[in-house]
Amino acid sequence: MTVRRVMGIETEYGVLQPGRPQANPMLLSSQVVTTYRALAARADGARGKARWDYDDEDPLQDARGFHLQRAAAHPSLLTDDPTRPAPSGPVPRDPAGAASFQEVARPTHEDYDDPSAANVILTNGARLYVDHAHPEYSSPEVTNPTDAVCWDVAGERIMLAASRELGAVPGAEVALYKNNVDGKGASYGTHENYLVDRAVPFATLVELLTPFLVTRQVFTGSGRVGLGSVGQEPGFQLSQRADYMEAEVGLETTLRRPIVNTRDEPHADRQRWRRLHLIIGDANLFEVATYLKLGTTSLVLFVVEQLDALSAVEGASGASLRAELAALRLHDPVSDVQKVSRDLDLTAPLLLADGRRLTALEVQRVYADVARRAAEHLGTLDDETRAVLDRWDSVLSRLGTDPASCAREVEWVAKLRLLDRLRRRDHLDWDHPRLAAMDLQWSDVRPERSIYHRLLAAGAAERLVDERAVSQAVHHAPEDTRAYFRGEVMARFGDEVSAASWDSVIFDVAGAPSLQRVPMLDPLRGTRAHIGALLEASKDAGALLTGLSGTSR
Template structure:
């Protein structure tokens, strides 16, 4: 099967809480001021709040002072999940450093970074997926099949959301639990806009690759996931559906009359029995649509073979999740699927304290589940207690913090960036372009996402001087057996030293 390149962009919620004085809470800094503290080391390091870092990823402040981390290009789902988790580690490191800087300025308090999609005021921020697809893929067929899949995918990989009375929007359901945080904030099925219209599929044609061969599918409907197994299902199912579309496999007619109404109705019906109308007037549930696609995916894999080692795990978890929704018994997935993991926790706390769903303490649990700080975030607590499954070892995340994926051009980007910094040379990189400031006419474009070695990159870097001499000055551990270490004395973005040890679990 054809190779795939994936990436995910994650926007984080940010808030600062002041230290309570005489029992009275002191207001924290505003989000924009907090974000400036957060990104102060980034600006010092890269002279910008929008930088590429040695692991090949991009770190920047997005609209609304949302810290954002975009993974490097990955060619494997497990690699993608590791790169995303590395982003959490780097963001948490920045938050700890910002707290220290604030304290030095006489501002005591705590920064909270949340990997979720909605704040207490109802504002939404995203988790955007990117899939490199062939230019020859017929876009009408792509959107016709993919939209129903994405509208109903929330029952598989939604983050879960405790809906308050204020968010009810006339549904008359009262406070309740929904599959998705993002569903209520989508306004179009397909559009070139991102913030104004918030479409499920964004059509802006920006492939960051050879445009004659590729286009970038930009999916902005997904919930941010804390669970690695939920991420596996999210990216694994989407990749499979895309492969079937690209192969011309008949997938049935699930085109919806009103995708935006459907995504909302499905999100707010945890029983999975809400029906939506297809273009032909047929009533179907989200489980019906997903089950039909799962059945076709199993036949496709049987005929074409597996293309990654976790494929059977994806198919089995896909099936078990549909069974759990259809039966109402979530016990078979409540350590693997975000919305079910969090719902179990909220239900237990509510039962233990006889709390109504509108009790603000449950709302705090909903938020705290997404706190990325390992010793504090509730998902991390559940992992340590064996109540939330993992996929990766800590060493994989450690490596993803430091090193770019080895199977995509991100390896060249990290190599170029680290080498230029080692020599103190002015440089500029983005997804495609690589330039030394004093040699602008020799800028290099890497349009092939799978290019991992390029003589023209080495030739340009050779103009900086004897790289072997730079390497000899470093210890064997720092060299990591690489021609040039991933970030030399600045092992990753801001530490100025070694990466901090992983948290004790």
């Protein structure tokens, strides 16, 4: 059993311009991206302006076995058209949260850069671009949760660098926030991606994963001041995304947001893999929360992938594991997302489909126990898998007995403790604007303004990766996935790259009769072990392509 699989995180950052609340977020986001492009060119010597290759993208292919007609799709789904930026979806029209909605129009009140230009393929293998009027950092592919944390934090440093550079120009200051809500009804995403064996039926993934996703917010939630889509009710809750989940399963990402997203866009060999695209998670600054979010989800996916093998090898024991997970099906999972998020005591019972009632912690305990028993059945554990299992067990146990003991690991616990101290000291109700301001300040990417960074400096938040590793990750890709090839090519031969995507790089070599595409459908090829020596020996892209032609025979 192993926690290792290809995974990654996409984070849309909140953006505003101090003193200009009506500033166009598309323009601000474009400025962030293009500013970092210039910074990267200076820092890395990276050349060229490779475009993003949309040819292999199809956001309308549904994992349930059908393809949504383009004419029937909401514009927010059309993320494969670089000439027309997708709007963010609907926003509640009135603060009472009425059912009527007003569609967000494409920006017309201010000129903004061509969004196809606001796109950078970074030397660390990541993509930085404008998505739904937010600057988005899509991390490179990694193979384990510790690396996921490292390259996720590298994204924070990249956003900070762009913010600093813009702030040096009078009138161009931009504030960036690693959060998920703007307090006015809009939510922007932190999406997780996991490569999963396509042999597992999608319906099985939905059935066995949904209760886990609904309840994992007890340790992955980043905390939020306000209840309801526009914070219309006073209070505090575990998750920033919970109030925006409206469906159990669906293709959309910015309206009718589902617990399990059905976009079937693997960015890999479709015959072997699917990419499970999850949009329910919060943006986390606490590294342990990110680590557990990716690590526990990967473990549950491994168990689901291995259920048939477990049944074959262990007989009744293996079948029992499947039955235990299937028995966790919730009666109303969409409603339970909000119920868990509002359960600060972690004691609210959730109604299961079979009539039993379990708390979110109890549901998580079943998943953790099943994962542990599956590991025992399947044999040797690698160190990282054992570490995730042990941390998962420890956090669940302490949340059930002494939540305050998790304050260095679980983000919502730390945030609630700090806010409660302020409330008691100054006699503030939950709807006081100082609390909302503190919630926002928590996620500011600027260390001198960020409450999270103050906690970090005081040793009140646990680190899993050191800053030297993060600094390295800002400029260099993971060495054990195809991100290594993508990043190194951009660093060495960027002026000879016409376009790139997750699963290909297109070269434009002087003197060549045509563009040359290098496919990368296997995310575990193109690693340093596989291609490093050839890259070192290639003086230009032409030599690299010649060498690749030789190694592919």
